[in-house]
Amino acid sequence: MLRKIITGTLVLIMLSTSSVVVYAGPLNGQNIDSELKIENEKKEEKIEIISPQINPNEDVIAEKNLLISIKVIGESKVTLNLYKILDDSEELELLSEEIEPNDELETNYAKNIKNIEPGKYKMVFKKDGKKKLKNIEFNVKKTKEVVNKEIKDSLPELLDLSITDLLLGE
Amino acid sequence: MKRERFKSILLILLFVVSLSLTQRLWFDLPFGEVISLSNNKNIKEIDVDVTDILSPQSFTVSFGGGDHTVFFSEPYEVWNITKADQKKEVWIWETAKLVLRDYLKDDYDIEEIDEDEWKKIKKFKSIKLDFACEVPGNSLISLLSGKDSNMSKIKDKVNTILIPATEEERANVYLGNSEVNRYLKLTGSNMNEEIKGLIENIYEVGERKGYISYYTIEDIFAVENDVLTPVFDEIDIRSSIKNVNELDLLGEDSYADEKGLLSIKSYSTRNQIDVSNNVYIRSKAQQFFGESFDFVKEITEVDGTIIYMYGYGDKALKINRNGTLEYIEKTNKENSQAKLDFLDSLKYASKFVTDKGDWPVNKENAYLYDYEVTEENNEKSYVFYFAYRLHGLPVHIPDEDKNRGIEVKVTGEQVTYYQRIVRVAGQQLDNKETIIPSINTVWEKNSTSIKSNYLRENQLEGDKIEDFKISEKIRNIQLCYFLYQDKLIPVWEITIDNIVYYFDLYNGENYTSYPKD
Numbered sequence: 001m002l003r004k005i006i007t008g009t010l011v012l013i014m015l016s017t018s019s020v021v022v023y024a025g026p027l028n029g030q031n032i033d034s035e036l037k038i039e040n041e042k043k044e045e046k047i048e049i050i051s052p053q054i055n056p057n058e059d060v061i062a063e064k065n066l067l068i069s070i071k072v073i074g075e076s077k078v079t080l081n082l083y084k085i086l087d088d089s090e091e092l093e094l095l096s097e098e099i100e101p102n103d104e105l106e107t108n109y110a111k112n113i114k115n116i117e118p119g120k121y122k123m124v125f126k127k128d129g130k131k132k133l134k135n136i137e138f139n140v141k142k143t144k145e146v147v148n149k150e151i152k153d154s155l156p157e158l159l160d161l162s163i164t165d166l167l168l169g170e
Numbered sequence: 171m172k173r174e175r176f177k178s179i180l181l182i183l184l185f186v187v188s189l190s191l192t193q194r195l196w197f198d199l200p201f202g203e204v205i206s207l208s209n210n211k212n213i214k215e216i217d218v219d220v221t222d223i224l225s226p227q228s229f230t231v232s233f234g235g236g237d238h239t240v241f242f243s244e245p246y247e248v249w250n251i252t253k254a255d256q257k258k259e260v261w262i263w264e265t266a267k268l269v270l271r272d273y274l275k276d277d278y279d280i281e282e283i284d285e286d287e288w289k290k291i292k293k294f295k296s297i298k299l300d301f302a303c304e305v306p307g308n309s310l311i312s313l314l315s316g317k318d319s320n321m322s323k324i325k326d327k328v329n330t331i332l333i334p335a336t337e338e339e340r341a342n343v344y345l346g347n348s349e350v351n352r353y354l355k356l357t358g359s360n361m362n363e364e365i366k367g368l369i370e371n372i373y374e375v376g377e378r379k380g381y382i383s384y385y386t387i388e389d390i391f392a393v394e395n396d397v398l399t400p401v402f403d404e405i406d407i408r409s410s411i412k413n414v415n416e417l418d419l420l421g422e423d424s425y426a427d428e429k430g431l432l433s434i435k436s437y438s439t440r441n442q443i444d445v446s447n448n449v450y451i452r453s454k455a456q457q458f459f460g461e462s463f464d465f466v467k468e469i470t471e472v473d474g475t476i477i478y479m480y481g482y483g484d485k486a487l488k489i490n491r492n493g494t495l496e497y498i499e500k501t502n503k504e505n506s507q508a509k510l511d512f513l514d515s516l517k518y519a520s521k522f523v524t525d526k527g528d529w530p531v532n533k534e535n536a537y538l539y540d541y542e543v544t545e546e547n548n549e550k551s552y553v554f555y556f557a558y559r560l561h562g563l564p565v566h567i568p569d570e571d572k573n574r575g576i577e578v579k580v581t582g583e584q585v586t587y588y589q590r591i592v593r594v595a596g597q598q599l600d601n602k603e604t605i606i607p608s609i610n611t612v613w614e615k616n617s618t619s620i621k622s623n624y625l626r627e628n629q630l631e632g633d634k635i636e637d638f639k640i641s642e643k644i645r646n647i648q649l650c651y652f653l654y655q656d657k658l659i660p661v662w663e664i665t666i667d668n669i670v671y672y673f674d675l676y677n678g679e680n681y682t683s684y685p686k687d
Contacts, residue, residue, distance in 0.1 A: 050392040051385075063235025065383050067401060069390045094407055102614070110390050110608045112383045112404035143235045 045074030047125050047134050050107060054138045062140050066113040068123075072101040079129045080109070085120035085137070094121075098129075116140055218517045218524075221267055221313055222533045223556065226331075227302035227564065228648060229262045230384075230398065231372055234295035234336075238384040238398055241562075242649060243535060245372055248562040249379045259371040266299060266333060267314060269364050273343055274315035278358030280323055283344075288353040289396050291344060295335040297365055302557065303540045304329045304347055309512045319513065326352065335366040390609070391641035399647045402606035434606070434660040434675060437561065438596035439653065441493025442530065445474055451489060457526050458487050458497055497526075497588040506549045506582035512541075515552035519578040522585045523556070530558040530575055530592045539574045551581040560595045560658065564650040566672070567591060568682055595658060603676040609647075612662060612678040613640065616671075619680070624667055627685075643667045652681055 051069040052060040060066065072078045082095035099109045118140050125134040229241045241248060245260040258264070292298065304327035312319035324345065332344040340360045346353040372381075383404065387395035445451060455478045456463045462480060469477040474491040488496045510518070516538070523529060529536040539557035543550070557564050557574030566574065579587035620640050625631070646665040651658040652672050660675040671683040 048392070051389045061235060063233065063237050065237055065404075067383075067385045067389050069392075071392075095405060107391050107610055110401055110403065110610060112385075112401040114383070114404055114406045115408050117407070 045072060045076060045078055045101065045127055045133055047072055047078065049123075049136065051110075052138065054136070058138050060138045060140050061143055062116055063143055064115060066116045066140065068109070068111050068113060069107050070099060070109040071107050072099050072109070073103050074101040074127075076101065076127050077129075078133065079126045081124045081126070082113070083122045083124065084117075085122055091122065118142055218521050220513065220516050220520050221263075223520050223529075223536060223538055224301075224305065224310070224313060224516065225263050225534075225537045226299040227537055227539075227557070228300045230298040230300065231262075231369060232292065232294065232296045232298070233369065233373055236293070236385070236389075239372075239376065239381045240384050240398060240400070240648075242564055243559045243562045245375065247535070247559070249375060251375075260368070260375055262297060262368065262372075263299070265364055265368045266297060266331070269333060269361055270314045270331070270343070271316065273356075273358055273361055274311055275317065276359045278343075278356045281355045281357065283353050283355045285351055285353065287355075288344070288346060291332065291334065291339070292396070294339065295366070295369060296339075297333050297335070297369065299331045299333075301329045302537060304349055305538075306512050307345065313513060319511065324354065326354075333361075333365050335363075335369050387641050387644055391639065393639050393642045395642055395644060397644050397647055399609050399644075400649065401608060403608050433601075433604070434563070434649070435561075436599040436601060436660060437651075437658045438599060439593045439656055439658045440596060442592040442594045443489060443493040443495055443590075445476060445489050445491050445493065451476055454489070454495070454527065455487055459485065493591065493593075495588075495590040499584065499586050501549060501581050501586055502584055505584040506586075508582040509550055510552075510580070510583065512552065515580040516554060518580045518583065518585060519552070519554045522578060522580075522588065523576060526588065527590075529556075531560065535559045536575070549581050551579055551586070553577065553579045553587075558592070560593075560651060563660065564648075565593060565653070565658065566650050566661075566663065567593065567653045568672075593653060593658070599657065601676055606675055607678065609662070612664070612673045615678040616673065616680055620666055620671070623669055623683070627668060640666060649675065654681060 048071040049069075050071060051067045052062070054060055068080075068082070070080065078099045078101065080095070080097045080099055081093060083091040083093055085091055095111070095113070097109070097111070102108050120137065120139055123134075123136045123138075124132065127133050227242070229244075230238060231241070232238050241262070244262060245251075246257040249260075251257050251260065306319075307324035307326045307328045308319040308322035310328055311317070311322040311324050315322075327347055327349075328345045329348060330346040332346070334340075334342060334344075341357055343356045343358070343361075344353060345356065382400045382402065384398040384400050387393060387397050387399060390399065390401070443450075443454070455466070455468075459466050459478065459480055465480060467479045469479065471477065476489050478487040480486070483498075484500050486498045488498075490496075524533075536556050536558045538554060540555045542553045544553065545551070554577070555574060556576040556578070558576075559565065564574070575590070575592055577587070577589040578585060617640055624640075624643065643666050644664060645667070646663075648663050650661060650663050652661040653659075659681075661681065662671075662673040662675055662678075664671045664673065665686055668686045669683050670686050672681045673679065674681065
């Protein structure tokens with residue numbers, strides 16, 4: 001009787017131990033990945049472009065100088081490269097800067113780009129200088145260019161008007 | 171007999187000489203009262219142009235398209251332009267005075283505008299003149315137009331004038347008081363294109379000699395705040411496109427140093443008045459006492475302070491070892507009862523300073539910093555505080571509160587108090603740091619203390635510290651020279667809420683802070 005009790009207890013212990021090993025052993029790959037992914041998401045760099053202000057047409061108005069003001073939240077350094085896109089689609093690097101993230105500051109980086117010419121430009125943000133985080137293209141236009149375009153756009157197409165339209169003022 | 175006659179004649183002669191000497195003394199001392207010759211003029215006899223001294227503290231030039239720069243002295247001072255014709259082309263206050271004189275002498279309508287419209291108009295091509303204090307509007311208009319101050323339609327105090335340079339605004343001038351957020355639009359006759367020409371000249375010279383670009387706090391920090399701040403960290407895109415040697419990026423006397431970086435130098439400094447120079451001190455004292463200097467007592471104290479006193483303290487001049495000069499004169503009942511207005515009192519003050527040793531550097535580099543009006547025993551007094559500039563920037567001496575250099579108290583038609591603490595710039599010093607960082611560096615180093623000060627001043631709980639951004643509370647940013655360990659150091663002077671801070675321009679360290687008046 002005593003032997004049976006001892007045997008039964010031993011079997012119980014062995015079974016419960018093995019089940020713990022099965023169900024509470026090292027994590028499977030999927031679990032590890034999702035946890036790391038969550039970690040990665042938490043530390044994902046966030047880039048806010050305060051200036052220049054790019055309108056929905058991807059235009060930026062700049063008479064002569066352009067201010068670049070960036071806020072970076074995260075843990076890794078971010079590299080900013082500014083390129084001018086030339087007529088033949090070639091990219092000319094104008095600026096390469098490292099920006100340290102700092103959640104406490106309202107802005108981390110401010111630089112005045114002097115004597116900027118009208119044309120297409122691109123800002124490329126990379127994490128630790130390697131992984132691309134963000135790509136922003138914009139067109140720099142001067143004030144007069146924008147005003148002239150607005151005037152031109154607001155002029156009615158005379159060819160589309162018939163003589164009665166003109167007479168009736170429509 | 172002959173001897174007796176000789177004695178009589180001698181006695182008569184001595185009597186006549188003593189009478190004439192006494193009479194000369196009585197010319198200065200009628201009925202026994204003490205009045206300095208230079209302090210006894212009727213206001214109508216004082217012909218002084220105070221437009222130089224009642225001049226703006228800073229000039230904001232808006233080139234249009236969001237491009238701004240700010241000068242804390244005339245551009246020709248900053249760029250070291252000495253030729254008269256070249257100076258005239260970039261002389262902002264002189265040009266503005268001429269334009270405003272022609273504009274204000276004709277009729278104009280006044281309309282109050284709201285802050286939003288004021289913010290909009292500031293973005294256009296224009297010149298904005300910011301005074302250091304609120305000036306009586308009628309006095310300012312009277313001074314600029316030449317008309318009587320009683321005829322002025324503007325009674326409020328003013329601390330800013332904006333003159334647009336766009337075609338649409340040719341008939342408009344704007345006055346404002348940023349302390350109370352009140353702005354007026356004047357609509358009168360069309361102005362000629364002098365302001366537009368002035369801005370173009372400044373732009374052209376700025377292209378060669380360099381200027382500091384200013385942007386709004388909103389552009390940098392994404393908060394609603396249109397206060398302008400300099401951005402020193404810059405790159406000229408042309409250097410990336412062309413070979414640097416092909417471009418003359420550095421003009422003569424440029425803002426940039428030999429490495430092409432924007433730079434504002436420090437200077438050694440000393441007191442203008444050297445108390446150990448006895449000859450100089452005595453000649454200074456003679457300027458105050460005039461012909462009665464012979465009857466003045468000289469006292470030298472243990473700490474080196476020298477005091478000159480006339481009568482029983484009727485007039486006293488004190489010069490202490492740190493070069494501070496103080497002059498006190500007892501009020502003369504006849505002159506102190508006169509009720510002068512702001513402008514007339516300012517004329518008295520200006521004439522007094524000119525007569526007693528002149529302005530630091532020159533009159534064009536001095537300006538009215540603040541003033542007070544007091545009334546005691548039916549005697550109305552104006553106390554004027556004047557500041558001055560060295561090498562293009564205003565000078566701030568810590569612990570001197572409002573006194574940025576010169577203080578003058580005018581009671582009626584008499585100057586009853588005068589104080590002068592003036593420093594002279596010496597050798598240019600090399601800065602340890604070579605790059606002027608952006609305003610972010612100031613924030614990085616000081617945000618905690620600034621926020622704590624804000625919470626304490628506004629009696630808020632500590633958990634509110636995360637609820638706001640410091641940049642929203644900035645009221646003013648300017649550059650000036652700060653006296654520190656016998657050196658003039660370029661600093662940020664930043665007013666955040668009601669506290670004025672002084673941060674080193676190169677490393678963001680906080681030197682001191684004061685509550686704003």
